[in-house]
Amino acid sequence: MVMCVLDADYIVRDGKPIVRLYVKTSEGAGIELVEGVEPYFYALPVADAKVLSEELGGLSGVVRVEEKHMVDNGDPVDVVKVFASIPKDVPQLREAVLRLDSCRGYREADIPFARRYIIDSGIVPMDGSDQVELNVASVDIEVASGGEPNANRHPVAMISYADSRGLKRVWVAGKDNPGLEYVEAVGSEGEMLEKLVETVRTQEINIITGYNSDNFDFPYLKDRAEKNNVKLNLGFDGSEVRMERRGMNMGARVAGRPHVDMYPVCRQVFNLPRYQLEDVYESLFGERKLDIKVSQITEFYESEDSEKFKILCEYSMADAVATLKIALRMLPLMYELSKVIRQPVYETARMGSGQRVEYLLIDEAYKQGIVVPNRPGDREYGDRDDSPYEGAFVVDPVKGIHDNIVLFDFRSLYPSIIISHNVDPSKLDCDCCEGKAPRAPNNHHFCLEGVGFIPGVLKGLLDRRVSLKAEMKSEEDLERKSLLDVEQQAMKLLANSMYGYYGFQRARWYCRECAEAIAGWGRKYIQKTIKIAESKGFNVVYGDTDSVYITKSGLEDVDEIIRVAKDFQKEINAELPESMELEFEGFYPRGVFITKKRYALIDTQGKLTVKGLETRRRDWCDAAKSTQQKVLDALLRDRDPDKAAETVREMVQRIKSGEVPLSELTINTQMTRNIGGYVSEGPHIAAARKAMKAGMDFKQGDIITYVVTKGSGSNIGDKAVVVDFAEEGDYDPDYYVNNQVLPAVLRILEALGYQEDELKGLGRQTSLGDW
């Protein structure tokens, strides 16, 4: 029978911890109790483990000890496993142990008990998630506050709910049903909350989701529940929703029914200009969902017109449905990550890359009898070198248009370097291979004997990915194929994070020398590739980190160009270490290179690829971006500069006429710190300040969407206004022409050899002359 472990926690009974595994099987959901699990950590002896064992025996709080042979940073080490009676005792006990004369340190005393149990027992969380039916429900609330909602003053206006079993509900209190089958009118706010809890229970929900529900819906519901003397006991065990601090943000934990907030998940997985529910929904499903303005929530709620109230209900329902749809699309990736790193999905969905890599490594360390390094304390963190180290090599591009470009890149360059050079902290600068092992450009070397811990883990990930991809090829069932694809993506994500992890100063397996060596070897390989390409008569027009764009002058025939390029590729690959490979990535009939990291290409299918240019950036307005895109299209596809010029002229005209809608003029810029944390404030902060004075709330991480209005003042910031406060037609045409559209297109045209003054005419809409 398949048993999917959704979540784990523990309770203490009679002074003993009991692990609770929340599971779902084909029979339904349940809790498995595991008794006899002992909390523990390791004590490191100064010299003799026996002496330490004896001394530990006399320490109060120590239940028992066990001497163990383990491996620490590649070397055998004797440790004493110290058992405590309950997990809460560990923090105090570890400090007491540290004070013993025969103890030089402790390890693994900060791994949460239930999560530790998952690792030690070999349980794979979410395994079987595709074989048992997981019921997913999304929850969304509306508050009619007229401004920023405040749980002390504003009740919940409505709660909307949608689940994967097809049930939809909108609960409203003290209002008539406007005639929608999913609306249920109840008497009070408290009853709405009770309805939600009851429905989650009767629908046997396993996964709860929301959009920004960690920081809004659940804390709000919790506060209101308290005010109404109602318990928000959504937990499978009947427990209430618990708010936890997780770094900068909050997490709403529901025992046994993992709550996954889609907002942070989408921010992590997608690259979008904005991450409002509407934006994510549209980019995922290519359609817009019903949307209303924030100010309309209160207006429609308080309106006597029942049609308006009906629209509000429909909007709220649409939010819950959209969130559910997003969740059903995104959760499989979270489940797969959860499986690989062997942590509950609630935790996994809230982790960054560093933490995910770390738990993967902790799990592997346990399997191999390796003692996990401690997280750096404040002291060690401060001692770690925080100066930047030399990273990747970037070729200054040959600016302008090139025809018939061949792109090669190294497959998984950094992971393959880690594996082929055995880059691991325990293999760093061994005596045995001094002079024998190849030196990295930072002059360090790595032991040739035995596979390092991290290279081994990484090889496991890459091998698994290769076999998944092979399985995918022969798989005909599309559903199964997409599951394999998601699993493959999880492997890739983790493999690609390993290099960054080495350079991460808060990492347990931090190794600056390793990170530098990897980057250094990366530079060496790409530079060597460039050199050989040039010696073979190719022109290297651009390259970045692991890629080279080459052309061949004198050859007209495309097949011939690709043939000679592939000969060159073969030659490179013959010289590379086994796990490394230069791959043919594509052929482009034409491309334009502006500067490092900024260029555009067109492929044989006529598809444009744009990198780094304004088109790709959220902090430029659509008017500028779409004009730039059209210019690139005209130049690369139609090879028609006149058409490009016409496009620009039209947009300049439209802007000057004042007819461009604000939606084409908004600029999105993230507030990367809290207001007050700025030494110098750009237009987005100026706009945010004004909006905050008017009652809006902005915090670190929010994306400010603003427009530059006619306004007055010498700075752009003086005229920048958050879009909600702007009127259609009120925008500064000079700014949009001179600071948005023209710079974006002029850079491209200049790279093509047009003179600036010759192009300036564009702005004045004079004759374009004969360029």
Place this chain on the structure above:
DNA sequence: TACCAGAGGAG
């Protein structure tokens, strides 16, 4: 004009 902080992209 030169410089800096800030932002967001590439790989």
Place this chain on the structure above:
DNA sequence: AAATCCTCTGGTA
């Protein structure tokens, strides 16, 4: 709480 390299803007002196 993954890394560095790089371009560009807006504000200021």
